[in-house]
Amino acid sequence: MSSDGPRTTTIDKGDIRLHMFTSPEVGEMVNSHVIETPNALIVVDVPLYKPFAEAFRTYLDGLGKPIAKILITHAHPDHWFTVSQFQDHATFAFQEALDEMAVLKDLAYGYHSSIHPDLVPDVVTLPSDVAEEGPIEIDGVTLILHKVRDAEATATMAVEIPAINTLIAQDLVYDRCYAYVATKDAAGESTIGSWIGHLEALARRDFDLVLPAHGEASDSSIFDANIAYLRFAADVLASARTGDDMIRQFKERYPDYRLDLMLTMSAYMLYPSAEA
Numbered sequence: 414m415s416s417d418g419p420r421t422t423t424i425d426k427g428d429i430r431l432h433m434f435t436s437p438e439v440g441e442m443v444n445s446h447v448i449e450t451p452n453a454l455i456v457v458d459v460p461l462y463k464p465f466a467e468a469f470r471t472y473l474d475g476l477g478k479p480i481a482k483i484l485i486t487h488a489h490p491d492h493w494f495t496v497s498q499f500q501d502h503a504t505f506a507f508q509e510a511l512d513e514m515a516v517l518k519d520l521a522y523g524y525h526s527s528i529h530p531d532l533v534p535d536v537v538t539l540p541s542d543v544a545e546e547g548p549i550e551i552d553g554v555t556l557i558l559h560k561v562r563d564a565e566a567t568a569t570m571a572v573e574i575p576a577i578n579t580l581i582a583q584d585l586v587y588d589r590c591y592a593y594v595a596t597k598d599a600a601g602e603s604t605i606g607s608w609i610g611h612l613e614a615l616a617r618r619d620f621d622l623v624l625p626a627h628g629e630a631s632d633s634s635i636f637d638a639n640i641a642y643l644r645f646a647a648d649v650l651a652s653a654r655t656g657d658d659m660i661r662q663f664k665e666r667y668p669d670y671r672l673d674l675m676l677t678m679s680a681y682m683l684y685p686s687a688e689a
């Protein structure tokens with residue numbers, strides 16, 4: 414286990430304070446977010462591993478306000494694997510994500526237990542409730558839950574906070590980290606083209622603040638950076654014949670990016686017979 418612990422960052426926007434709780438690299442550097450309103454907390458995603466979820470709970474308790482809602486953005490384990498440690502609260506995900514979690518759960522638990530047996534949660538449970546797309550209001554603050562299909566995941570929840578022109582985009586964008594690019598649509602085709610289309614539409618919205626799941630808080634410029642990355646990724650996937658070749662091409666083009674594990678997992682899924 415890395416000696417690094419989780420890190421927290423806060424951003425004040427009028428009556429709303431945003432908190433990014435960042436797991437260390439061993440926990441995939443994933444950001445679990447908190448929207449703090451005058452009287453409540455809204456959580457967006459929970460950590461991958463047990464000690465970071467414990468630290469996140471301690472952090473939430475320290476804020477001294479009730480948790481009004483826990484939203485889970487998509488089915489990849491670094492966004493929901495410790496839901497069992499939040500079972501005293503309802504946790505909400507889109508039905509498509511719940512279906513995908515049910516399919517992925519055992520495979521993902523086996524994988525994460527094999528690489529970090531000391532960090533995985535004792536049990537993995539799915540979020541308890543189905544989220545619906547559209548606006549919700551909590552403590553006088555409107556949130557719009559957008560359902561984005563066929564992007565980094567099959568169905569991703571992006572949480573817009575119109576009052577502060579902010580989008581919690583999670584894995585729709587990555588900030589200077591290698592993105593997971595192995596998702597396929599129902600027809601078995603790569604979702605990269607569809608994903609680029611969603612980002613082009615979001616770029617036109619001109620958000621003041623865009624929060625990714627991996628990396629630092631950004632603004633709408635993050636969409637163009639990710640569109641360029643995904644266009645490059647489409648070329649790589651069309652030309653690479655092995656997982657190693659795929660990884661080499663990304664590292665040559667983006668030598669300073671972090672989160673090698675996303676490359677390894679992408680290669681494992683895209684080139685199952687090759688050594689990644």
Ligand SMILES: [Zn+2]
Nearest residue numbers: 489565566584
């Ligand atoms: Zn993801």
